[in-house]
Amino acid sequence: MNDRQEDAQRTSLQVFGAEVSTAHVLNAVVAFLFAVTGPIAIMLTVGVNGGMSGPELSSWMFGAFTLNGLISIGFCLWYRQPLVFLWSIPGIVLVGAALEHLRFPEVVGAYYATGILLVVLGLSGWLKRISSWLPMPIVMGMVGGVFLRFGVDWIKSFEDGFWIAAPMTVCFFAASAFPVFARRVPPVVVALIAGFVAMMVTGDTPPREDVLLEIVTPAFFQPEFSLRAMIELVIPLAITVVFVQNNQGVALLESAGHKPPVDRIAAFCGIGSLMAAVVGTVPSCLSGPVNGIISGDENRSGHYTAGVIVAVLLGLFGIMAPLFTSLILAAPAAFIATLGGIALLRILQSAFTSAFEGRLSMGGLVAFVVTVSQVSFLNVGAPFWGLVFGVITSWVVERADMRASARH
Numbered sequence: 001m002n003d004r005q006e007d008a009q010r011t012s013l014q015v016f017g018a019e020v021s022t023a024h025v026l027n028a029v030v031a032f033l034f035a036v037t038g039p040i041a042i043m044l045t046v047g048v049n050g051g052m053s054g055p056e057l058s059s060w061m062f063g064a065f066t067l068n069g070l071i072s073i074g075f076c077l078w079y080r081q082p083l084v085f086l087w088s089i090p091g092i093v094l095v096g097a098a099l100e101h102l103r104f105p106e107v108v109g110a111y112y113a114t115g116i117l118l119v120v121l122g123l124s125g126w127l128k129r130i131s132s133w134l135p136m137p138i139v140m141g142m143v144g145g146v147f148l149r150f151g152v153d154w155i156k157s158f159e160d161g162f163w164i165a166a167p168m169t170v171c172f173f174a175a176s177a178f179p180v181f182a183r184r185v186p187p188v189v190v191a192l193i194a195g196f197v198a199m200m201v202t203g204d205t206p207p208r209e210d211v212l213l214e215i216v217t218p219a220f221f222q223p224e225f226s227l228r229a230m231i232e233l234v235i236p237l238a239i240t241v242v243f244v245q246n247n248q249g250v251a252l253l254e255s256a257g258h259k260p261p262v263d264r265i266a267a268f269c270g271i272g273s274l275m276a277a278v279v280g281t282v283p284s285c286l287s288g289p290v291n292g293i294i295s296g297d298e299n300r301s302g303h304y305t306a307g308v309i310v311a312v313l314l315g316l317f318g319i320m321a322p323l324f325t326s327l328i329l330a331a332p333a334a335f336i337a338t339l340g341g342i343a344l345l346r347i348l349q350s351a352f353t354s355a356f357e358g359r360l361s362m363g364g365l366v367a368f369v370v371t372v373s374q375v376s377f378l379n380v381g382a383p384f385w386g387l388v389f390g391v392i393t394s395w396v397v398e399r400a401d402m403r404a405s406a407r408h
Contacts, residue, residue, distance in 0.1 A: 020305035023297045028309035031293040038188040038343020045340050046092050050099035058321035059219040063281030065318030071272050072311035081258045082294045082307035086287040090240035093146045105224035110233035112223050114283050115273030117238050122267025137355045138390035139243050141364030144351035145371025147344050154341020161334020163202050168195045168338045188343050195335045204332045212326040215319050221280040236383045241269050241285040248288030256295035359401040363394030
């Protein structure tokens with residue numbers, strides 16, 4: 001490295017140090033805690049139900065947090081905006097439903113195809129045109145149908161694990177009742193702590209020998225490209241990334257005064273998805289909640305520093321995935337079901353609101369009902385058909401609203 005490069009590096013570090021503040025660090029820690037609590041429970045629930053082993057789940061987490069963390073650091077520093085990438089929560093729930101009738105190599109093949117599609121969409125500038133063909137109420141009706149099972153499983157957990165589910169639920173809503181407190185300490189974190197306390201009181205703590213204190217050894221998955229997996233997963237996965245997750249993240253960043261590069265974000269979601277597919281992880285997306293949390297203070301110019309800090313924390317978390325995976329997997333089923341259910345409540349509420357509060361609500365309702373039914377036509381799962389029948393319904397009975405949506 002020559003003297004000029006050393007001076008440039010030193011100047012960049014000085015600028016970063018001058019713009020980071022205590023508020024940015026605290027926001028980064030809160031965002032980190034949010035990202036590694038409820039979403040982890042969802043990921044592990046899907047993996048366990050799909051027959052994945054502990055090492056394979058650790059590999060998922062490595063891709064989700066470490067690889068996306070590296071992309072996040074690059075984007076935050078390059079654009080000087082809080083642009084943190086993680087993994088698509090609706091996407092992994094879609095995968096969970098698909099694993100009931102697809103083999104995992106077929107799912108990995110769909111990951112690769114989704115990544116390529118996202119790169120093409122990001123580089124082509126077609127996102128706006130495609131969004132007019134798939135109105136948000138119909139998309140969110142499908143998302144609500146996918147997520148509903150987690151809410152139901154949370155309520156069912158009271159039957160077999162009342163003394164764990166009840167304290168976690170009470171503490172979650174108690175923390176949510178005080179918005180000022182909830183902004184600093186996510187209610188899911190409070191529920192997590194309550195769950196560990198309940199396990200200690202009831203004697204259901206994970207056995208020490210089941211907890212692994214080691215770093216991750218990524219597992220590499222060979223893809224298998226099957227037509228039924230492509231039809232069922234590629235379009236719904238791409239939709240959840242671009243029109244559900246990315247749209248939410250972009251809206252939150254714009255409300256904070258930033259100007260995120262929408263098309264480039266989509267393209268790099270595709271690149272991140274291709275990287276993550278190697279270790280079996282669901283496609284990448286711009287994280288709405290995390291970017292919203294780190295953009296929560298008035299010092300906008302330093303928001304990107306919080307993005308870098310949280311990305312570093314998430315990367316380290318992914319490297320230590322076996323510890324956290326083994327800890328949660330050894331916990332009682334009621335703990336995982338409750339944590340996953342309450343973590344999705346706000347997202348489920350948002351899906352229902354978007355699907356049913358205004359125009360195209362009939363199409364959204366049909367998409368929801370078809371997805372909840374879990375029917376399979378032509379060996380293709382319900383989420384794809386939910387979108388298809390939702391769009392058809394709106395063109396038949398809500399033609400004026402569909403035309404208005406297409407014009408916008």
